[in-house]
Amino acid sequence: MQNISHASYKLSLSDPRFRALLFQVVTVVVVLAIGFYLLHNTQTNLQHRGITSGFDFLERSAGFGIAQHLIPYEEANSYARVFLIGLLNTLLVTFIGIVLATLLGFIIGVARLSPNWMINKLATVYVETFRNIPPLLQILFWYFAVFLTLPGPRGSINIEDMFFISNRGLNMPGASMTDGFWPFVVALVLALLAIVLMVRYANKRFETTGEPFHKFWVGLLLFIGIPGVSTLLFGNPVHWEVPQLEGFNFVGGWALIPELLALTLALTIYTAAFIAEIVRSGIRSVSHGQTEAARSLGLREGPTLRKVIIPQALRVIIPPLTSQYLNLAKNSSLAAGIGYPEMVSLFAGTVLNQTGQAIEVIAITMSVYLAISISISLLMNSYNKRIALIER
Amino acid sequence: MKLSLGRRPFCCFLSLYVGLSIYPCSLLAGWTVCAAINESNKMKKANKTVKVGISIAGLALASVMSMSAMAGTTLDNVKKKGFVQCGISDGLPGFSYADTKGNFNGFDVDVCKAVAAAIFGDSSKVKYTQLTAKERFTALQSGEVDLLSRSTTWTSSRDGSMGILFAGVAYYDGQGFLVNKKLGVKSAKELNGATFCIQAGTVTELNLADYFRANGLKFTPISFDTSDESFKALESGRCDVLTSDQSQLYGQRLKLSAPNDYAVLPEVISKEPLTTAVRRGDEEWYSVVRWTQIAMLNAEELGVTSKNVGDLVKNTKSPDVARLLGVEGSLGKDLNLPNDWVVKIVSQVGNYGESFDRNLGEGSDMKIKRGLNALWNQGGLQYGPPVR
Numbered sequence: 001m002q003n004i005s006h007a008s009y010k011l012s013l014s015d016p017r018f019r020a021l022l023f024q025v026v027t028v029v030v031v032l033a034i035g036f037y038l039l040h041n042t043q044t045n046l047q048h049r050g051i052t053s054g055f056d057f058l059e060r061s062a063g064f065g066i067a068q069h070l071i072p073y074e075e076a077n078s079y080a081r082v083f084l085i086g087l088l089n090t091l092l093v094t095f096i097g098i099v100l101a102t103l104l105g106f107i108i109g110v111a112r113l114s115p116n117w118m119i120n121k122l123a124t125v126y127v128e129t130f131r132n133i134p135p136l137l138q139i140l141f142w143y144f145a146v147f148l149t150l151p152g153p154r155g156s157i158n159i160e161d162m163f164f165i166s167n168r169g170l171n172m173p174g175a176s177m178t179d180g181f182w183p184f185v186v187a188l189v190l191a192l193l194a195i196v197l198m199v200r201y202a203n204k205r206f207e208t209t210g211e212p213f214h215k216f217w218v219g220l221l222l223f224i225g226i227p228g229v230s231t232l233l234f235g236n237p238v239h240w241e242v243p244q245l246e247g248f249n250f251v252g253g254w255a256l257i258p259e260l261l262a263l264t265l266a267l268t269i270y271t272a273a274f275i276a277e278i279v280r281s282g283i284r285s286v287s288h289g290q291t292e293a294a295r296s297l298g299l300r301e302g303p304t305l306r307k308v309i310i311p312q313a314l315r316v317i318i319p320p321l322t323s324q325y326l327n328l329a330k331n332s333s334l335a336a337g338i339g340y341p342e343m344v345s346l347f348a349g350t351v352l353n354q355t356g357q358a359i360e361v362i363a364i365t366m367s368v369y370l371a372i373s374i375s376i377s378l379l380m381n382s383y384n385k386r387i388a389l390i391e392r
Numbered sequence: 393m394k395l396s397l398g399r400r401p402f403c404c405f406l407s408l409y410v411g412l413s414i415y416p417c418s419l420l421a422g423w424t425v426c427a428a429i430n431e432s433n434k435m436k437k438a439n440k441t442v443k444v445g446i447s448i449a450g451l452a453l454a455s456v457m458s459m460s461a462m463a464g465t466t467l468d469n470v471k472k473k474g475f476v477q478c479g480i481s482d483g484l485p486g487f488s489y490a491d492t493k494g495n496f497n498g499f500d501v502d503v504c505k506a507v508a509a510a511i512f513g514d515s516s517k518v519k520y521t522q523l524t525a526k527e528r529f530t531a532l533q534s535g536e537v538d539l540l541s542r543s544t545t546w547t548s549s550r551d552g553s554m555g556i557l558f559a560g561v562a563y564y565d566g567q568g569f570l571v572n573k574k575l576g577v578k579s580a581k582e583l584n585g586a587t588f589c590i591q592a593g594t595v596t597e598l599n600l601a602d603y604f605r606a607n608g609l610k611f612t613p614i615s616f617d618t619s620d621e622s623f624k625a626l627e628s629g630r631c632d633v634l635t636s637d638q639s640q641l642y643g644q645r646l647k648l649s650a651p652n653d654y655a656v657l658p659e660v661i662s663k664e665p666l667t668t669a670v671r672r673g674d675e676e677w678y679s680v681v682r683w684t685q686i687a688m689l690n691a692e693e694l695g696v697t698s699k700n701v702g703d704l705v706k707n708t709k710s711p712d713v714a715r716l717l718g719v720e721g722s723l724g725k726d727l728n729l730p731n732d733w734v735v736k737i738v739s740q741v742g743n744y745g746e747s748f749d750r751n752l753g754e755g756s757d758m759k760i761k762r763g764l765n766a767l768w769n770q771g772g773l774q775y776g777p778p779v780r
Contacts (some may be wrong), residue, residue, distance in 0.1 A: 003498065022671075048673060049533065049555035049671065049672050050553075050672045050673065051533060051555035051672075052552075052553035052554075063598045063601055063602065064597040064598050064599045064600075064613070065611060065613040066613070067612055067613055067614050075601040075602075087596065100772075144624065144628070148625065148628035148630050151629075152629045167628060167629050167630050167631070168587065169688070222753060232621070246585065247584060247585040247586070248583075248585050248586040248587065248632045249585055249586070249587060251585070251630075255734050258630065259614070300641065311479070328595075336617060337617065337621075338616075339592070339615050339617075339621070339625075340616070345592065345615070345617070346427075349526050349592050349615075349617070350526075350592050350593055350597065352526070352593075353525065353526050353592070354527065354549075354593070354598070355549075355553070356529050356533070356549075356553055356554030356555070357529050357553075358529075358533070386732055
């Protein structure tokens with residue numbers, strides 16, 4: 001076999017390179033043919049059975065109400081808008097979930113390594129409990145056993161006449177724009193610019209002279225100061241509207257529905273348990289010698305963790321962390337069990353049922369999850385590349 | 393070329409097995425798969441995408457082959473497999489529910505039983521599939537069930553675009569509201585701003601939105617997958633009102649821990665003809681289901697009951713009864729059924745009125761009045777076309 005590979009390319013089955021190529025070509029042709037056949041077959045059968053196909057339904061009026069919509073919605077709006085609402089609701093849960101789960105996960109992960117017996121054991125119990133209960137059960141628990149057992153709106157828990165907690169969710173003051181809004185935004189952008197410049201200057205000075213600069217405190221001052229001046233000059237950027245109990249429900253202000261709260265809480269707690277383990281493994285992967293070396297250079301505990309351990313641990317942490325983010329995004333579809341109007345329950349549920357166009361609706365839904373997942377992984381991969389070890 | 397297995401014999405065997413078991417022709421495909429994997433192993437250039445492609449191709453081939461085996465009309469298929477696969481609801485008092493022994497009972501279930509009695513002369517030859525509102529149409533379209541007897545409202549869009557055909561109205565219903573008495577609401581017009589629990593994927597969702605739009609009122613809907621979940625949410629106070637077909641409200645109210653705390657409001661905001669459904673494109677099967685329901689109606693009208701049907705077959709003087717029971721005429725034969733099919737239906741399941749009383753009416757806990765569902769000659773809408 002060895003000497004054949006050195007010989008010239010033969011159009012014969014005895015040539016392994018030709019065989020390999022032939023099989024690959026055959027495979028591609030077969031896959032394409034089958035794909036075409038399935039598509040054609042589906043089309044024919046749908047027509048035969050009198051099932052409407054195509055994407056025209058997206059322009060038809062939906063005609064049903066939705067509990068939570070981040071963009072304005074009326075019953076007369078189209079299915080396309082319903083799709084957009086479902087997508088935004090999914091993204092909302094995914095985004096909040098990822099942020100909170102990461103924070104909680106890092107805290108628990110570090111706590112598991114704490115020399116303090118109590119903190120250490122609490123973190124262990126947390127991880128072992130929440131990691132080992134199916135997420136759907138946790139969602140149902142938070143929804144039916146926690147949020148729905150709260151008192152009704154008329155007997156809600158009242159915090160300072162501003163926040164109201166009831167089985168209708170959390171009602172809180174809502175902001176609406178006033179004249180001072182845009183000056184405030186401009187001031188905010190200016191402040192951020194100033195902070196960026198300040199950090200650059202501070203880093204440069206630190207590199208050349210070695211003198212540290214109080215980046216955090218100066219940054220905070222800029223961040224509060226510049227928008228603060230704008231508020232003094234142009235007035236409050238927003239007007240706060242306090243929720244009022246009117247009839248059956250609270251009116252005015254912002255409302256977080258219990259479905260959203262239960263789902264986000266359950267997913268955060270569940271995913272944080274996994275993230276904690278990933279963080280712990282990442283930190284453990286940095287050898288103890290690094291800590292000792294940092295100590296012998298005179299770094300205190302905080303800077304040692306932030307400047308030596310975490311940057312090296314991140315390289316181990318990021319890839320599995322990405323998987324957890326993807327899991328969280330996909331697990332958000334479990335909301336169908338508690339009636340939170342996200343992609344699966346709203347679009348692949350209600351819309352599918354009202355239109356009967358299963359193939360189109362499921363195809364759209366699947367591509368949405370694919371797109372969300374790929375976006376998350378692209379973001380995380382580029383971040384991973386940035387923090388990767390650069391060998392000099 | 394020697395066909396030796398590479399380092400992944402499992403994969404090869406799997407694809408060969410799947411291929412062979414489904415269609416002999418795919419032996420060729422299976423061989424190709426093995427050879428290709430073997431080859432790529434040898435070459436040590438194992439390309440992942442190619443492998444994935446191969447396995448997908450194998451699976452797709454398998455599914456195509458199995459699809460081509462599905463042919464023939466529904467009635468023939470049902471006769472061949474020996475039972476009717478009937479789609480019913482996921483637990484709805486009076487309509488379809490399991491008793492303590494796990495047997496299904498109810499008004500919807502009786503239609504399934506009647507169809508089985510008509511075909512096989514044995515009402516027990518039914519297998520049930522419990523479906524949520526969201527699942528039901530896909531299950532019928534894809535052939536998972538032969539017949540949908542699941543409180544489904546007959547609407548134009550469902551009839552027109554979903555590839556299904558509505559056979560016969562089993563129950564004339566209308567959408568109503570169930571509220572907690574503590575709220576002190578007497579009419580649906582007072583429900584401005586209220587939160588509603590609904591079952592997702594029902595016309596209820598659309599009717600509610602229409603009603604509130606027409607009356608200029610605001611509402612918040614919370615949609616749940618199953619009707620049980622929406623009732624649980626009503627009980628916990630997540631919503632102020634539950635809206636559904638009135639028959640369901642009466643039925644599910646009995647399942648609440650304190651049924652007397654809840655009241656059904658007087659308004660009925662829609663027409664809900666709850667109808668059996670079959671797949672489009674099979675008129676023979678459609679006729680069987682349709683005439684099974686008509687036969688039960690006519691049996692009631694002619695006074696044929698499960699108790700007297702045995703006597704009537706032997707010594708009836710009425711030509712109508714004789715035709716219905718197959719003593720005269722050939723209704724059964726025309727439908728590709730045994731000629732005594734109606735005798736089997738009525739003796740084993742009963743006529744329409746008997747089924748109604750047993751499951752929904754005076755003979756049940758629900759005590760629903762016949763109302764619209766009385767026979768046409770008793771002030772209702774139920775009207776069976778003549779048998780002749």
